[in-house]
Amino acid sequence: MSKVQTSLRLEEETFKEAKKILASLGMNFTEAVNIFTSMVVQERGLPFDVKISDYPSLSFEEAREKVRKSFDAMSDTSGRDADDFFRELLDR
Numbered sequence: 001m002s003k004v005q006t007s008l009r010l011e012e013e014t015f016k017e018a019k020k021i022l023a024s025l026g027m028n029f030t031e032a033v034n035i036f037t038s039m040v041v042q043e044r045g046l047p048f049d050v051k052i053s054d055y056p057s058l059s060f061e062e063a064r065e066k067v068r069k070s071f072d073a074m075s076d077t078s079g080r081d082a083d084d085f086f087r088e089l090l091d092r
Helices: 012-024 029-043 059-073 082-091
Strands: none
Touching: 012 029
16 A cells, blocks of 8 residues: 655654654654554544543643642541441441
């Protein structure tokens, strides 16, 4: 099958990150685009669901803060005993 050359305009940081991830998977960007294109043809559409999320996207800083709060909460020893919690939950 003959090949065609094309060009893409991508955000530079996204492109660099994608190339790193693809390299860790043993492929380059061109191979990944070829796989994606083949899947579009096979699926006769996008090879993944496209939908509006019920959850808003978080910035890196917001996600980091949520993780930090979660770790802080795990260190808090003033919580309830798990056995008591589940016993009360099952009694409802």
